[in-house]
Amino acid sequence: MNKELELILKKPFFVIAGPCAIESKKQLEQTAEKIISHTDILRGGAFKPRTFPGSFEGLGEEGLKILKEIGEKFQIPTITEVMDTRDIELVAKYTDILQIGARNMQNYPLLKEAGKLKKPILLKRGLGAKIKEWLAAAEYIKKEGNLQIILCERGIRTFENETRFTLDFAGAILAKQISNLPVIIDPSHATGKKELIKPLVLASKAAGLSGVMIEAHIKPKEALCDADQALTPEEFNEIFS
């Protein structure tokens, strides 16, 4: 792991931010430029898991190249999702942290491959996964030798539909207490609601969690993915002011 990233992950609280998907160099560059002062790690998906076929699935390797270029331009570590064991080497070549998304939390071959890497893995909790199952998924990564794991609570499915998912705040805290791993929350996917992001960031800090992951976009209304939950750079920066 590069030294700078190691220091970031040791901070009491770190912020991962960026668009849901990388759409173009201009989109990522303009977003990054405006959020950089409050962002520790730049996010952006190049391989997107989409519920409905036909939705934008990301730019693939072209997106990875853009992420690397913009990360280098702004001297900021990057994170992006890997969905398939066949892409893991490719993704690892371009990014500092690999994300295993909610839908792949129990993709055991993917977890095992991630365990062989020498880069940190952000493991999101599955939509219907128990805390024990989430921690067991992390064990699959550890067992292959990779101990650099960050857990991310991104909301689980419940009967409630006022929010996109239900953020299991107690679960996030419990996961941290049991595992001793850094645990962050993703209020963007958990709630799907811009107005809930700031209070949840403040709550996660107060609760001693390790950080947050937030979606921000230079022009949320034009976002090809998760437009409703993306903050404008101004809204994002206001959280930290």
Ligand code: PEP
């Ligand atoms: C994401 O972070 O872009 C994402 C797809 O998240 P999740 O796996 O939590 O749905």
Ligand code: MN
């Ligand atoms: Mn998203």
